Amino acid sequence: MTDYTQITVEKSGGIATITLNRPEKMNAYTRTMGAEIIAAMDDLDADDAVRAVIFTGSGERAFCAGADLTPEDGGQVFASGDEVEDLSDPRVRDGGGLLTLRLFESKKPLISACNGVAVGVGATMQLAMDVRLASSTARYGFVFARRGIVPEAASSWFLPRIVGISQALEWCYTGRIFDAEEARAGGLVRSVHAPDDLLIAARTLATEIADNTSAISVAMTRAMMWRLMSADHPMEAHKIDSRAIYRLSRGADAQEGIASFLDKRRPMYPGKVSADMPDFYPWWDERTYE
Numbered sequence: 340m341t342d343y344t345q346i347t348v349e350k351s352g353g354i355a356t357i358t359l360n361r362p363e364k365m366n367a368y369t370r371t372m373g374a375e376i377i378a379a380m381d382d383l384d385a386d387d388a389v390r391a392v393i394f395t396g397s398g399e400r401a402f403c404a405g406a407d408l409t410p411e412d413g414g415q416v417f418a419s420g421d422e423v424e425d426l427s428d429p430r431v432r433d434g435g436g437l438l439t440l441r442l443f444e445s446k447k448p449l450i451s452a453c454n455g456v457a458v459g460v461g462a463t464m465q466l467a468m469d470v471r472l473a474s475s476t477a478r479y480g481f482v483f484a485r486r487g488i489v490p491e492a493a494s495s496w497f498l499p500r501i502v503g504i505s506q507a508l509e510w511c512y513t514g515r516i517f518d519a520e521e522a523r524a525g526g527l528v529r530s531v532h533a534p535d536d537l538l539i540a541a542r543t544l545a546t547e548i549a550d551n552t553s554a555i556s557v558a559m560t561r562a563m564m565w566r567l568m569s570a571d572h573p574m575e576a577h578k579i580d581s582r583a584i585y586r587l588s589r590g591a592d593a594q595e596g597i598a599s600f601l602d603k604r605r606p607m608y609p610g611k612v613s614a615d616m617p618d619f620y621p622w623w624d625e626r627t628y629e
Contacts, residue, residue, distance in 0.1 A: 341382075345372040347397075348379050353390040353549035354542060355383050355447075362398035367407035368460045373438045384446045387611040390549035390557075392445070393541045394468060395452040399534070402453045402477065403461030406435075435460040435492030442467035443493075443565065446558040446612045448548055452541040453477045454534065458516065463490065466497035469561065470544065473519040473528040474537045485514035500568065502526040553592040555610040559583055559620065566623055579622060586617040 347358045357379055359366040383389045396402035423430055442449060442464070449468040457465065458480035465471050481498070483490050490498070490511055498507040506525045510517070519531045532540050548557065563583070567576045587593055592610040599606035 343375045343379070345369065346375045346379060348382075350386070350389060352546065353388060354393060354545045355386075355389045355391070356393045356395065356538075358395055358397050359403050360397045361407075362396075362400075364407055365401035365404035365456060366396040366398070366461070367404050368435070368464075369407050370434050373434050376438055377441045380441055380445060385613060387554065387613050389447060390552075390554060391448045391450060391545035393450045393452055393538070393545055394465070395538060395541070396454050399455065399476075401456040401461070402451075403458075403464070404456050405459030405461050405482070433491045435463055438464055439467040439492045439494075439497065445561070448545070448557060448561060450541050450545055452537050453479075453519075453528070454537055458482050459486075460492055463492035463494040463497070466492070466494055466501060471522075471528040472537060472541050472544075473522055473531050474534045475519055475531055476534055477519040477522065477528075477531075478516050479510075479519075479522050479527065480514065480516040481511045482514045482516075484512060550605065553596065553606075553608040553610055554612050555590070555592055555608075555615055555617075556587065558612045558616065559587070562621070582619055582622075583617060586619070590615070 343360075345359070345361055347360050349356045349358075357376060359368075359372065361367060361369075361372070380392075383392055438460075448470070451465040451468040451471040453465060453471065453473045455474065455476055456478050458478070459482055462479045462481055481490055481494070489495075498511070501507075502510075502525050510525075519528065522528045523531050530540065563576070563579055567579060570576055590610065592608045595606050595608050
């Protein structure tokens, strides 16, 4: 899908920027928007020229003001709306969760540049991103208890891992809106920036990754960090560490990393995530580590 209607995608200098693009609706989330982001991620993961992805919102007011619940524009974004008897029916699945699960599978680092209001799914979709930056005008809200529902988009898994269980519960129990400084103090965002500086800061971070690191190393590190923090024992991490170090240390990227260090020059890593990932990746599917 390249003819997007509710997002825009820009690629420049090894960095892709996905912009939620419904400014007249404060970038409210719909099933169409979710499908377009998923399609864009499929394209970006397959594009070896893209080394990092930035997410932001169109306009000055909002990153994403939550789900668009108006029937003519969005409606039933969390499920199909059909009546079903079997709760394992695919039609029951939450649309925000389908999105965050796809973001979780990304091979590229994901950076959120939250430029305004981010409530409901506008907040929870950012939890599957790796680094979150905020404008000083950003406002967050896990408002589900005030709408008679529960946190979605797999946020009950992501949020406590990012901010800790007590902070996660407080924000979700109260459902209140809080500002960027509270988000930073609570560990939700890495840094707060003046509105005009937000995308500059996000792009600076993305460029540091793109210009200095191995794409394969970053993709493996992302998978290892997200997946192994839930392991029952550090031995599970040791198994993957050992296999990854063994394979990658014998690869072309490691040779280039050492050579560029000794030559005091910028590295030019040849490895591609589309073709050169270690043979045991993805280990969580293949179970080759057992």
